[in-house]
Amino acid sequence: MKRILALILCVLMLAALIAGCSGKDGGGSTPANPGSSDSGSNGGSNGGSKPAAEKVLNFGLEAFSDGLINPMNQTNTAWNCMRYGVGECLFKFSDSMVPEPWLAESVSSNDDFTVWTITLRDGIKFSNGDALTAGKVKEAFEWIRTEGPNGTASPQKYLPYEAEIAADDAARTITITLPKADNNLPGKLAYPAMEILNVSATTDFDYHAIGTGPYMVKEAKPRVGYTMVKNPYYYADVPYDTVNIVFLGLEAKASALQAGQVDLVENVSIPSNIALIQADSNLTYDSAPGVRTAFSWMNMMEGRPLNDKVLRQAILMAIDNETISKSNTIGGMYKAGFSVLPSNLDFGYNNLNNPYKYDLEAAKKLLTDNGYTYDGDKLMKDGAQVTLVYYSYDGRLLNEMTESHELYLNALGIKVELKESTSGDCWDQMGAGNFDLCNNNWTTVGTGDPTEYMYNWYSTAGDAINFSRYSNPEYDKLYDEYTSNFDTAARKEIMQKMQQILIDDAVAIIDGYWSSSFAYNNKTVGEAHIHTADYYWLSSEIKPAA
């Protein structure tokens, strides 16, 4: 009896503990993570301790690469610098991924796209008060050239180290002479690694880079967040005096927003959390079709099951992407599609033909007509059940997508050896060729153009890029044509043909096209819009509620 009483007591204590933790308004409520406690101490939207005149935004976001902002450290850190409202580029992507002048006023090139002249906007200043001059831009590019090799941001992909740069302060022009023609230089200079920082004035690039963005770092709290303050020299109105950037885990973002610990969060990517946010009249959910495609690489290496095109085709016919993307599990976070490039981009998606629409029985027939047999429900080839090693990792619902695919593959009679691993392990396995399928989520037009992304299927790109070991001379020829042809209409047509070849050859299972999102408390935030390009988070466009 004593034991039973002790058990009941324990259960009651546990219940009391849980009840205590879940209180929203209690003075002792626990923040979602250490960052939240900082946010709370700064007053935030809920605290009444700040003077009424001061406008404060608490922004919960996921920290990539520990939240460092040195653009030459890693790709993530370059993105951070822009996402936190510190750095800006000469150009910026519109929501249709067209590069438009940002710090630049205008741009022109010679006929063969080897010499580009960029005129800077007048009156731009860095957050320390120094004027943005042509000389400063040249200085920034030279710093990129010096520091690029020390990190993994690979800035030479956007501006070759061999490029010659001339600055004319009086005319506010930068002249860039490229070693090789490139008609997309503005797109490349819009990439976050090309942020223009005041490199001669910055002493701590990791945490206190000086840029031209609307906000500047007042205090960096490693692995916790940043306290940002208004850039007093910004060329437009900056709505907030202070922005507390709070690093939150993927699952904590929605909870922190619901609990009022933050005012705004980016990319809530758990469908059930999105449903809660959408059901709450105090919260607003804003999403935009992004430029990311999630897809499973198919390993066509000699000797692997997916070397057989028929099997690949049957797999595509056996997976019902529409049902998956609309399921409660995916919750519309992915828009179903069948090409490697997102349907919202202007590369002729609507003119493409999908010969592998969902039809399980047709898939089975295709297989049995081509040497496969069934032993009960099992798909057999050469006396053994067809078995595929399928890698995936946690993030952007990839594991959920992969498990969904497994259901459909099982229905086709294929045994799946599921390996839910880390992204790093997935890359290693793909490089080594130890996989049949591997699910990934890729940015397709990071520079407004898919050249780099489509290189993944170029036959001689190497096993570290062409993970599928795919080879089609016709595709290679079109790719070469695409990279040397600078006529916009012709390029679109070539890109459309390239996509169709990849579709016809069944090179990948397309999960769908990922949407980016903001969610915010509409009592404290009046306006916040997520952009198609995933680089622009904290900006002067985010405004407090009236």
Next chain:
Amino acid sequence: MEKKKNKFLSNKVFVIFGILAILICLVAVFAPQICGDVDPTAGNLAEAIMAPSAAHRFGTDKMGRDIFARVVYGSRSSLSGTLILVAVILVVGTILGIISGYFGGWVDAVIMRIADMMIAFPGLVLAIAVAGILGPSMRNAVIAISLVSWPKYARLARSLVMKIRHTDFVAAAQVTGSKTGYMLWKYMLPNTITTLVITAATDIGSMMMELAALSFLGFGAQPPTPEWGKMLNDGRTLIQTAPWTMIYPGLAIFITVVVFNMLGDALRDILDPKTE
């Protein structure tokens, strides 16, 4: 023998929780009969995350799989994994402990220093590291927890052996020509096994929790295998909107752990010489 039987049957707690433990085992054995033709691994995305209903008594999970069937079938992997784990650490720990206590000297020093190394780290953390190296699977989770759990049994067996190692009846057996193997089997083991079995019985619950914890963290059973710890993790992100995805596997773990803990406690009460 008759007296012993009465001792077991006269302990109400043992009888009640013994019956419950048998019931749990029967659920595992007769899972296909209980669930009918419902396949715990077969899902339907169109029915994902559905609340409990007549069609799905415990609702469905994120893949549209029937949670009732998964909980019932989950008892197979959870129970078998736990029992194998406890058996492994009992056998390995006991053998090493008896050898260590009986021979002493450098043998004792080597075995005990290895045991000390294992104990020096928090058990679950070391198990996570081992499982991480071996790769995620139920088998590797059992291996990982076994590697960090045997020292407890080895130290216990060693101390029990050392208590009797220099007693007169042991010396007499040696003088009369008993060989080492015979000494270990006939004298050392019988004097330790009762305490070790009691310890193993009381450990079933905690071992089940550890296995579930590893699966929860992604180092144990892999999808679509139904396993309670893994099911808890799968339902974690849905706790606000679809709590049934966590409640039922959580209850299954809770009930099973309580039953086996209470059974172990009752067994200890019956067999522990101190209570005689």
